Amino acid sequence: MNDTQGENKTTESLSFTAKSSLQRMVHELLGKCDVTLDKLSFDQDLYDECKKIMASEYHLPSPRYPWFEKYLSVGVVIAFTSYAHLPRHHRVQIAVHTSFATALDDIFSHHHQRMESFNESFLKGVSQDDLILDGLAKALLNTSKYYSPIQSNLIVTSTLDFMTSLIMEVKIKKMESFDSPSFAAYYRDMSGVSIAFAMFIFPKGIDPATYIQCTPQIGMYINYMNDVLSFYKEEVAGEEENLVSMLAKESSITKYEAIQRIADDVAEAEKDISTRLAGNKLALDGWQSFKRGYVRFHTSSPRYKLDELFELPYGLTVKETEGGVEDL
Incomplete structure (x- = not known):
């Protein structure tokens, strides 16, 4: 993930030519995916509801923990953009889960010793002795209220893999070379929590058999679209611990060649997903809403x-209905 790092850097280090190349690549990719480049206004009502829940259920009142508000905002943005097709209580759960994961991704380097025992403590069902870690553990336990057993299991294991990836990141920073052809993709799969975010897309009432074969491609869309849309921010911040840099080192190519390869993979994944889901309208509609909303998550987030x-x-705002939402 690593999306909170380098937010205060300047943008002067990227040349006009580099910006133009990146702009063209993004436009081409979104055209292939049938996604419009627009953004949504912040959903203050959803944020206020989540803030109350954080105080009452997770013991994180805003006045005592003002630093957590920026992470809650990230969770709220992804909930109202990417999961606009879901009922409101689903979006609240997704916002809560995402806010904890984002916070841990950002603060891990300062609290890594405590986080290293998260998976073991979670499996034993004992306290993490930390409000943020306990919050994530509780959010994981609440998953089964909203999703099927298969989905809940995958959401939990994907999140545990993410926690392991944070530990691995400390070691990766000390590595001078990347000579394993598949390591970059393997690490990206762990760090992106993509399978959890893929499972969030589909309500419990949709039979997993209709979409489960698409899970690898949906995970690829989530991770790699994020890599493409994060590339500008990471370049101007001088970040190197990301898939693009790792892939470039592995393959002895430039980072711009690497990001183009990633963009091509995103387009192919989206095409395959839409084809496979064509036989189930509910699943396809959920995917179509998510794939557009996921881009809106990036465009609507100042980060x-x-x-x-x-x-x-x-873009269009959304109107709530009994089962979810629809475009106005």
């Missing part, structure tokens, strides 16, 4: 700085 690359008009 990705995409307004420095593109003109971003405001």
Whole structure:
């Protein structure tokens, strides 16, 4: 993930040519995926509801923990953009889960010793002795209220893999070379929590058999689209601990060649997903809503700085219905 690092860096280090190349690549990718480049206004009502839940159920009142608000905002943005097709209580759960994961991703380097025991403590069902770690553990235990057993299991294991990836990141920073052809993709799969976010897409009522074969491609779309849309922010911040840099080192190519390969993989994954889900309208509609909303998550979040690359008009808002939402 690593999306919170380098937010205060300047944007002067990227040349006009590099910006133009990146703009063209993103436009081409979104065209292939049938996704519009726009953004949504912040859902303050959802944020306020989540803030109350954080105080009452997770013991994180905003006045005592103001630093957590930026992570809650990230969770809320991904919930109202990427999961707009889901009922509100699902979106609250997703916002809570995401906010804890994002916070841990950001603060791990300062608290890694305590986090290293998270998986063991979670499996034993004992306290983490930390509000954020206990919060994530509780969010994982609540997953079965909203998703099927298969989905819940995958959400939990994906999140545990993410926690392990944070420990691995400390070691990766000390590695001078990357000579394993598949390591970059393997590590990205662990660190991206993509399988959890893929399972969030589909309500419990949809038979997993209709979409489970798409899980690897959906995970690829989630991880790699994030890599493409995070590339600008990470380049101007000088970040190197990411898939693009690792892939470039592994393959002895430039980072711009690496990001183009990643973009091509995203387009192929989206095509395959839409084809496979064509026989189930509910599953396909959920996917189509998510794939567009996931791009909106990046364009609607100041952290990705995409307004420095593109003109971003405001897209359609959403109207709540009994079963979920629909475009106005």
